[in-house]
Amino acid sequence: MATYKGTVGTAVVNYAGNYPGAVEGELWYDSSNYVWKYNYPNVTSAGSWRTGNNLNTARGYTASAGTQTASITFGGSPQAPATPQLANTESYDGTTFSEVNDLNSARAVLAGAGTSTAGLAFGGTIFPTAPNGPVAFTESWNGTNWTEVNDLNSARQALGGAGTTNTEALAFGGEPAAAVTEQWNGTNWTEVSDLNTGRRGVAGSGVYTAAIAVAGIDGPNTRQALTESWNGSAWTEVGDVNTARRSGGNSGDNTASVFFGGNAAPGDTGATELWNGSSWAEQNDLNVPRAYMGASGASSTSALSAGGFNPAPTGTAATEEWTGAGAQIGAWTTGGDLNTARKAGMGYGDTEAAMFAGGEDPSPGVTADTEVYNGTNWTEVNNLNTARWAGASFGTDTSGIAVNGGAPSRVDNTESWNGTNWTEVNDTNDTTYFNAGAGASNSSGIEFGGNPGPGVGSALTESWNGTNWTEVNDLNTPRASMGGAGTATAALGFAGYQYTSPAGRKTLTESWNGTNWTEVGDMNQQRNSLAGTGATNTSAFAVGGQDTAVIANTEEWNGASWTEVADINVARGGIRGGRASNSPAAIVMGGENPTATAATEEWNTTSNVIKTLE
Numbered sequence: 001m002a003t004y005k006g007t008v009g010t011a012v013v014n015y016a017g018n019y020p021g022a023v024e025g026e027l028w029y030d031s032s033n034y035v036w037k038y039n040y041p042n043v044t045s046a047g048s049w050r051t052g053n054n055l056n057t058a059r060g061y062t063a064s065a066g067t068q069t070a071s072i073t074f075g076g077s078p079q080a081p082a083t084p085q086l087a088n089t090e091s092y093d094g095t096t097f098s099e100v101n102d103l104n105s106a107r108a109v110l111a112g113a114g115t116s117t118a119g120l121a122f123g124g125t126i127f128p129t130a131p132n133g134p135v136a137f138t139e140s141w142n143g144t145n146w147t148e149v150n151d152l153n154s155a156r157q158a159l160g161g162a163g164t165t166n167t168e169a170l171a172f173g174g175e176p177a178a179a180v181t182e183q184w185n186g187t188n189w190t191e192v193s194d195l196n197t198g199r200r201g202v203a204g205s206g207v208y209t210a211a212i213a214v215a216g217i218d219g220p221n222t223r224q225a226l227t228e229s230w231n232g233s234a235w236t237e238v239g240d241v242n243t244a245r246r247s248g249g250n251s252g253d254n255t256a257s258v259f260f261g262g263n264a265a266p267g268d269t270g271a272t273e274l275w276n277g278s279s280w281a282e283q284n285d286l287n288v289p290r291a292y293m294g295a296s297g298a299s300s301t302s303a304l305s306a307g308g309f310n311p312a313p314t315g316t317a318a319t320e321e322w323t324g325a326g327a328q329i330g331a332w333t334t335g336g337d338l339n340t341a342r343k344a345g346m347g348y349g350d351t352e353a354a355m356f357a358g359g360e361d362p363s364p365g366v367t368a369d370t371e372v373y374n375g376t377n378w379t380e381v382n383n384l385n386t387a388r389w390a391g392a393s394f395g396t397d398t399s400g401i402a403v404n405g406g407a408p409s410r411v412d413n414t415e416s417w418n419g420t421n422w423t424e425v426n427d428t429n430d431t432t433y434f435n436a437g438a439g440a441s442n443s444s445g446i447e448f449g450g451n452p453g454p455g456v457g458s459a460l461t462e463s464w465n466g467t468n469w470t471e472v473n474d475l476n477t478p479r480a481s482m483g484g485a486g487t488a489t490a491a492l493g494f495a496g497y498q499y500t501s502p503a504g505r506k507t508l509t510e511s512w513n514g515t516n517w518t519e520v521g522d523m524n525q526q527r528n529s530l531a532g533t534g535a536t537n538t539s540a541f542a543v544g545g546q547d548t549a550v551i552a553n554t555e556e557w558n559g560a561s562w563t564e565v566a567d568i569n570v571a572r573g574g575i576r577g578g579r580a581s582n583s584p585a586a587i588v589m590g591g592e593n594p595t596a597t598a599a600t601e602e603w604n605t606t607s608n609v610i611k612t613l614e
Helices: 004-008
Strands: 013-015 027-030 035-041 048-052 063-066 071-074 089-092 097-100 111-114 119-122 138-141 146-149 160-162 169-172 181-184 189-192 203-207 210-217 223-230 235-238 249-252 257-260 272-275 280-282 294-296 302-306 319-323 331-334 346-349 354-357 370-373 378-381 392-395 400-403 414-417 422-425 436-441 444-448 461-464 469-472 483-486 491-494 509-512 517-520 531-533 540-543 554-557 562-565 587-589 600-604 608-612
Touching: 063 119, 063 302, 071 119, 071 294, 071 302, 111 169, 119 169, 160 210, 169 203, 169 210, 203 257, 210 249, 210 257, 249 294, 249 302, 257 302, 346 392, 354 587, 392 444, 400 436, 436 491, 444 491, 483 540, 491 540, 531 587
Parallel strands: 013 027, 063 111, 063 294, 111 160, 160 203, 203 249, 392 436, 436 483, 483 531
Antiparallel strands: 027 035, 035 608, 048 319, 063 071, 071 089, 089 097, 111 119, 119 138, 138 146, 160 169, 169 181, 181 189, 203 210, 210 223, 223 235, 249 257, 257 272, 272 280, 294 302, 302 319, 331 600, 346 354, 354 370, 370 378, 392 400, 400 414, 414 422, 436 444, 444 461, 461 469, 483 491, 491 509, 509 517, 531 540, 540 554, 554 562, 587 600
């Protein structure tokens, strides 16, 4: 007979209160409150859309193949009606779209199936040049090039498609062959059983033996809510969607899928619905309502919407990523305290190995103290040569840079850390403090922004090569007390305080590619004196800071947009963070609320909820 200890690996613990050592699924007895409790995973209760990076070419009437993190989008038109048609193909890696080799035949209102390395493009329309209407063309993608293969039996546009490879696919509906279904075996198309209700602008997904056809528009131009399920040989009518529409997108199969967007009278919609095999349920809408988009994804919990019209006649480049309910929710947990409480120090590293130097403490004030973190405790080590606060920093616990700061007046000093000692190296060209930094080691990084004088913000950026600082291209917006993340060639600068009009705390974000800064998506919460963490300009955290009061707000950057995630436990400004991605996880330390704090917090990508058994 199974026992609790044999299943979980531990006996039931008797603990007064919430047991801090409990693992996922562990039961314990709370002797203070005389109740049984257990831990279970903290996950999202509903799905949501998040903005991704744009297509390079705005368009609608396009098609896609693949998954949310690896897809291709091809064909389409920048405007409605569909002229001119495009052959452009773009590959998505989960963060960025890159232009790759074009279709052989430019066309619009086509369908797609397969993956980012084994895709299929079929049908569509070409006009006003020959053939001046729907086409039967089929092209196969091998990850590099498109190759013309055997045509559909019935030329058509605005059709649906399904299939997860370029050797097995399904084409159905469209105009003029509104009910015709064809099956692809890697060489030829074969006509199989028709849809029960012919229609164009139908959305489809799944595999060629288990597909779904959703909504559309019939001959009399009536938008449909119909859903049909394919079992490999025949279509069966199943539950209708809640919002009748045409030209939406779909991800999943006939047992579980997500349907989104489309054109629903009187205009485009962002409506999103989830299919459980028998009925549709309304979910959170797309942020940008649209129709005629490229849709990709292999399940109901992960999908991509790329391009479309919102509204016609101009195509959009907007991209959104769907994550279904059940996604893990991260949280901050308390780490070991610093030995010396302080604000506005210089820190970097991660939850396994970090460094924190300088800052300002209540007494004696500006300090040169340096501490290193081993994942549990902070240990005092050799001090900075120049006591300072509010400088920039980057690197690791064994190879880092501390640059500029106030001592207490502004300094241009740079010091290099080798894991044991600080060494003075060449100074910066500017003298400032409240600047930000990004870099992977003491031989490569950048410092940017800052406050070079009373009431002045800086746009200056300098690059460090291990020996000298060189002025490079400026930020677009001068500001101080920013957050920074990334490397010398892929950095992110965000938030901060702007002294020139319009003065105040900012949500601005700029991305650095090694040569220039580019303005990208704004943060949700304005602030300055925050911590920035992140190993690249495509994955970062903005943590805490100062608005009208100190805040605990945390936002996560995915390369395109910021999303609010779990707050830190101790709200504070003047906080510093380690250079880290999610593995090892991010770390933040120090700050003030309202006096200097020694608090350290570590980010965990998962968290648990405590449940009391009634």
